[in-house]
Amino acid sequence: MNEASSRRGFLSAVVLLGVGGTASNAVAATPKSKPAEVNATEDLMREHGIIRRTLLVYDEFARRLGSPEEKAPAEVLAQAARLMQRFGEGYHEKTEETEVFPRLVKAGQQKELVQVLLEQHAAGRRLTASMLAATSGRDALTQPQPRAATARQLTQFTRMYRPHAAREDTVLFPAFRNLFDEKQFKELGERFEEQEHRLLGNDGFENALKEVEQLERALGVHDLARFTPSEK
Numbered sequence: 583m584n585e586a587s588s589r590r591g592f593l594s595a596v597v598l599l600g601v602g603g604t605a606s607n608a609v610a611a612t613p614k615s616k617p618a619e620v621n622a623t624e625d626l627m628r629e630h631g632i633i634r635r636t637l638l639v640y641d642e643f644a645r646r647l648g649s650p651e652e653k654a655p656a657e658v659l660a661q662a663a664r665l666m667q668r669f670g671e672g673y674h675e676k677t678e679e680t681e682v683f684p685r686l687v688k689a690g691q692q693k694e695l696v697q698v699l700l701e702q703h704a705a706g707r708r709l710t711a712s713m714l715a716a717t718s719g720r721d722a723l724t725q726p727q728p729r730a731a732t733a734r735q736l737t738q739f740t741r742m743y744r745p746h747a748a749r750e751d752t753v754l755f756p757a758f759r760n761l762f763d764e765k766q767f768k769e770l771g772e773r774f775e776e777q778e779h780r781l782l783g784n785d786g787f788e789n790a791l792k793e794v795e796q797l798e799r800a801l802g803v804h805d806l807a808r809f810t811p812s813e814k
């Protein structure tokens with residue numbers, strides 16, 4: 583079993599555990615044939631999932647920065663920004679910039695959208711660098727002015743990135759997928775997997791997922807059920 587298929591196997595086992603509830607159910611329900619492969623655009627969209635969860639951490643951190651009595655531990659934001667830098671900017675956006683955008687532009691498609699997306703990647707990197715600078719030092723984010731400035735940057739980042747990722751999911755990635763036939767698209771998916779392993783290590787996605795879960799937990803936004811509106 584290669585690394586990519588072992589990763590998929592791991593993920594399907596996690597899903598089955600979630601549905602079945604016990605390890606024995608999961609084993610019994612494991613299909614005999616190999617699970618369906620994660621394709622290239624599904625991979626990118628799943629990465630958006632990690633990024634969106636980081637945006638949730640940013641939302642909560644910005645909210646806390648806005649209330650002087652709330653704890654806003656600088657190291658939590660530093661870790662979240664480093665995750666965004668490593669996974670979002672250094673890996674996901676890099677894949678878009680090297681594998682996705684140039685192919686669309688070459689095919690004469692989505693040129694204006696690609697230009698905006700590139701400018702937003704650059705703007706996001708500037709904000710991330712600035713937020714990381716704000717979290718360094720012993721008294722980081724304890725004074726009203728830096729708290730307000732960082733809250734503003736967090737809001738600018740999330741306000742930009744949600745529509746950015748949504749436009750990629752709904753317009754850019756479907757256009758990108760249409761450039762390929764089945765065989766080419768499958769090969770591209772394998773290439774994306776290799777790139778992921780090269781840039782992030784063998785468990786890049788799983789490690790990023792664990793890290794964002796820890797960050798959610800650190801700020802108390804990890805319980806999905808708490809986002810369901812009460813009927814009362």
Ligand SMILES: [Fe+2]
Nearest residue numbers: 675678699750
């Ligand atoms: Fe992007």
Ligand SMILES: [Fe+2]
Nearest residue numbers: 674678747750
């Ligand atoms: Fe993206």
